[in-house]
Amino acid sequence: xxxxxxxxxxxxxxxxxxxxxxxxxxxxxxxxxxxxxxxxxxxxxxxxxxxxxxxxxxxxxxxxxxxxxxxxxxxxxxxxxxxxxxxxxxxxxxxxxxxxxxxxxxxxxxxxxxxxxxxxxxxxxxxxxxxxxxxxxxxxxxxxxxxxxxxxxxxxxxxxxxxxxxxxxxxxxxxxxxxxxxxxxxxxxxxxxxxxxxxxxxxxxxxxxxxxxxxxxxxxxxxxxxxxxxxxxxxxxxxxxxxxxxxxxxxxxxxxxxxxxxxxxxxxxxxxxxxxxxxxxxxxxxxxxxxxxxxxxxxxxxxxxxxxxxxxxxxxxxxxxxxxxxxxxxxxxxxxxxxxxxxxxxxxxxxxxxxxxxxxxxxxxxxxxxxxxxxxxxxxxxxxxxxxxxxxxxxxxxxxxxxxxxxxxxxxxxxxxxxxxxxxxxxxxxxxxxxxxxxxxxxxxxxxxxxxxxxxxxxxxxxxxxxxxxxxxx
Amino acid sequence: xxxxxxxxxxxxxxxxxxxxxxxxxxxxxxxxxxxxxxxxxxxxxxxxxxxxxxxxxxxxxxxxxxxxxxxxxxxxxxxxxxxxxxxxxxxxxxxxxxxxxxxxxxxxxxxxxxxxxxxxxxxxxxxxxxxxxxxxxxxxxxxxxxxxxxxxxxxxxxxxxxxxxxxxxxxxxxxxxxxxxxxxxxxxxxxxxxxxxxxxxxxxxxxxxxxxxxxxxxxxxxxxxxxxxxxxxxxxxxxxxxxxxxxxxxxxxxxxxxxxxxxxxxxxxxxxxxxxxxxxxxxxxxxxxxxxxxxxxx
Numbered sequence: 001x002x003x004x005x006x007x008x009x010x011x012x013x014x015x016x017x018x019x020x021x022x023x024x025x026x027x028x029x030x031x032x033x034x035x036x037x038x039x040x041x042x043x044x045x046x047x048x049x050x051x052x053x054x055x056x057x058x059x060x061x062x063x064x065x066x067x068x069x070x071x072x073x074x075x076x077x078x079x080x081x082x083x084x085x086x087x088x089x090x091x092x093x094x095x096x097x098x099x100x101x102x103x104x105x106x107x108x109x110x111x112x113x114x115x116x117x118x119x120x121x122x123x124x125x126x127x128x129x130x131x132x133x134x135x136x137x138x139x140x141x142x143x144x145x146x147x148x149x150x151x152x153x154x155x156x157x158x159x160x161x162x163x164x165x166x167x168x169x170x171x172x173x174x175x176x177x178x179x180x181x182x183x184x185x186x187x188x189x190x191x192x193x194x195x196x197x198x199x200x201x202x203x204x205x206x207x208x209x210x211x212x213x214x215x216x217x218x219x220x221x222x223x224x225x226x227x228x229x230x231x232x233x234x235x236x237x238x239x240x241x242x243x244x245x246x247x248x249x250x251x252x253x254x255x256x257x258x259x260x261x262x263x264x265x266x267x268x269x270x271x272x273x274x275x276x277x278x279x280x281x282x283x284x285x286x287x288x289x290x291x292x293x294x295x296x297x298x299x300x301x302x303x304x305x306x307x308x309x310x311x312x313x314x315x316x317x318x319x320x321x322x323x324x325x326x327x328x329x330x331x332x333x334x335x336x337x338x339x340x341x342x343x344x345x346x347x348x349x350x351x352x353x354x355x356x357x358x359x360x361x362x363x364x365x366x367x368x369x370x371x372x373x374x375x376x377x378x379x380x381x382x383x384x385x386x387x388x389x390x391x392x393x394x395x396x397x398x399x400x401x402x403x404x405x406x407x408x409x410x411x412x413x414x415x416x417x418x419x420x421x422x423x424x425x426x427x428x429x430x431x432x433x434x435x436x437x438x439x440x441x442x443x444x445x446x447x448x449x450x451x452x453x454x455x456x457x458x459x460x461x462x463x464x465x466x467x468x469x470x471x472x473x474x
Numbered sequence: 475x476x477x478x479x480x481x482x483x484x485x486x487x488x489x490x491x492x493x494x495x496x497x498x499x500x501x502x503x504x505x506x507x508x509x510x511x512x513x514x515x516x517x518x519x520x521x522x523x524x525x526x527x528x529x530x531x532x533x534x535x536x537x538x539x540x541x542x543x544x545x546x547x548x549x550x551x552x553x554x555x556x557x558x559x560x561x562x563x564x565x566x567x568x569x570x571x572x573x574x575x576x577x578x579x580x581x582x583x584x585x586x587x588x589x590x591x592x593x594x595x596x597x598x599x600x601x602x603x604x605x606x607x608x609x610x611x612x613x614x615x616x617x618x619x620x621x622x623x624x625x626x627x628x629x630x631x632x633x634x635x636x637x638x639x640x641x642x643x644x645x646x647x648x649x650x651x652x653x654x655x656x657x658x659x660x661x662x663x664x665x666x667x668x669x670x671x672x673x674x675x676x677x678x679x680x681x682x683x684x685x686x687x688x689x690x691x692x693x694x695x696x697x698x699x700x701x702x703x704x705x706x707x708x709x710x711x712x713x714x715x716x717x718x719x720x721x722x723x724x725x726x727x728x729x730x731x732x733x734x735x736x737x738x739x740x741x742x743x744x745x746x747x748x749x750x751x752x753x754x755x756x757x758x759x760x761x762x763x764x765x766x767x768x769x770x771x772x
Binding site for chain 2: 009122209210221277278413420423424458465467468
């Protein structure tokens with residue numbers, strides 16, 4: 001048999017065996033063929049429109065009318081803008097995949113602070129966002145923005161995003177409870193005075209084995225609150241060159257003080273979940289008197305804990321030492337423009353329009369209680385409006401007064417890990433206190449020092465693996 | 475004629491095998507080679523890389539977090555092996571009994587967590603093991619009449635125990651099905667003969683049932699060990715993407731994911747992947763040896 005008839009024979013054998021395939025196999029093969037065809041014919045060309053990704057429904061609601069107005073103004077000279085709402089995680093993953101794998105991303109992307117470190121992990125020239133520093137300076141925006149609000153989005157003095165917010169922190173407290181107990185909490189200028197004033201409220205009248213009210217909702221597992229308090233006290237986990245400075249004496253003393261609030265048989269702080277129904281119920285029940293409250297937290301309470309409306313007040317944080325800083329900072333968002341955008345000019349104009357417009361700033365405060373980082377907008381009457389949730393306090397003005405004083409934050413890609421190490425250090429020291437019948441402040445401080453030494457080593461080890469950043473450990 | 479037929483068969487065999495070979499080469503062989511190459515580099519995504527030789531493996535050996543991940547994964551695997559599988563076998567024995575009424579309903583009930591999916595089970599687990607308000611602490615406090623039990627912080631202090639407990643709920647019913655199938659294949663005449671010889675329930679279990687289900691049990695042990703070593707979704711969702719305090723809930727695959735997809739260092743992640751692959755190969759070799767030994771002893 002010649003080769004061609006051999007091939008014909010093999011083909012007829014194959015066709016014969018196809019006849020015996022079951023219906024199920026045929027269905028699978030047909031589906032495979034159809035889906036394959038669809039995929040092959042589908043265009044993977046990115047949309048021609050300008051894409052913007054946001055993670056907050058409130059942001060989308062605020063931006064949509066402004067974008068519409070913008071487009072009406074430009075009357076078709078520029079690309080239409082598609083505003084998409086994605087989860088924070090999805091934005092982070094899609095943007096990272098885009099930057100690392102060369103996949104398409106949006107032209108304008110809002111990134112939350114918790115994730116920004118990952119974008120700064122590689123060499124500075126490989127950061128996927130445009131360096132906006134020169135633009136910001138050329139257009140005079142750099143000086144208009146609250147200076148410390150630029151720090152989380154800047155690497156070696158170069159800024160990669162427009163800050164969306166300031167997020168200063170105040171102390172929110174159950175004024176109905178303190179006032180009925182005859183306590184004037186505004187006298188608490190330091191944390192020591194604060195706890196001293198509230199100790200009488202820690203009685204156990206309902207005999208359930210726990211104080212009826214703890215002075216502060218704060219626990220050592222809450223890493224964001226630990227970071228917030230340490231920043232308030234002047235701690236820095238990294239220096240300006242990005243070198244870890246976790247094991248400094250200032251950090252040790254601050255952490256020891258924070259741990260002392262939670263350690264021992266009669267802790268002053270309590271563990272109340274910030275975002276769960278159980279936590280919200282605790283807030284209504286008054287399990288804790290005071291809360292560390294960044295501006296954005298106000299809107300979360302308004303939405304989820306209406307039971308405390310008209311019972312809360314805010315005041316500047318008590319300082320660690322008399323005359324010390326009365327605020328801190330937590331969270332944050334930036335708007336970045338990826339280097340892959342084909343329309344940098346329009347993206348920049350849209351970003352500036354959205355982030356500096358007085359209407360948006362006003363809406364931002366009305367909808368989610370967040371104050372704008374643009375200092376020239378702080379005179380807007382919206383911030384002076386009394387807030388019934390907080391017993392008609394002009395809390396906008398109070399937050400603004402503290403805004404310039406928020407601490408500078410590191411943009412190190414290892415900051416998140418460093419904060420987790422601090423939390424673990426605190427947990428280890430707590431574990432140590434549980435095994436002691438009694439301890440002195442000095443012994444506690446010694447434990448904290450040794451834990452921070454461990455944490456410093458862990459972060460240095462992680463950093464030494466990164467050949468790109470060129471940061472040598474201390 | 476015979477020669478022609480054999481050639482045709484060979485051509486047909488290759489034609490039938492080609493799609494598989496292509497897919498296998500593309501999706502298995504190429505990534506394996508690529509990951510071996512990646513493990514010798516430090517990367518920031520696929521485009522930025524720096525050849526570092528064996529540094530990733532050297533760092534891995536000195537990396538305490540990696541060893542914590544190994545320890546956690548082994549604790550979980552052993553927990554699965556020594557708690558989950560005996561429980562699954564016990565349940566299968568109970569549900570195989572003809573005297574039990576409504577066996578099908580019970581089987582469905584025990585198997586049902588599998589139908590929900592890992593993510594949903596993790597979310598439910600997080601709620602059930604919540605401090606103060608969680609179902610577990612509430613039940614314990616109510617049963618023992620001790621309010622202090624409300625303060626047990628399962629998700630911070632007892633992470634591995636919590637993971638093992640949640641996976642019990644998830645996988646006991648699944649493994650039970652394998653054992654049940656094996657039990658239903660136990661030769662009845664052997665059981666009857668043992669009964670005639672005066673064997674009690676324990677003797678029958680030891681001398682008839684266990685030897686009969688041993689091949690399936692070996693398979694389930696291997697499957698369970700491999701699954702345990704690849705544990706990812708459950709702790710990832712339960713602990714919000716990080717390893718929990720002091721990395722008490724960090725597993726090997728989570729560490730791989732953190733390095734490769736959160737930090738962008740695909741090189742170090744590949745080194746972690748190869749370490750895991752070595753463990754799995756070792757396990758498979760042990761399994762093959764055990765099976766051969768068993769076959770030889772028959």
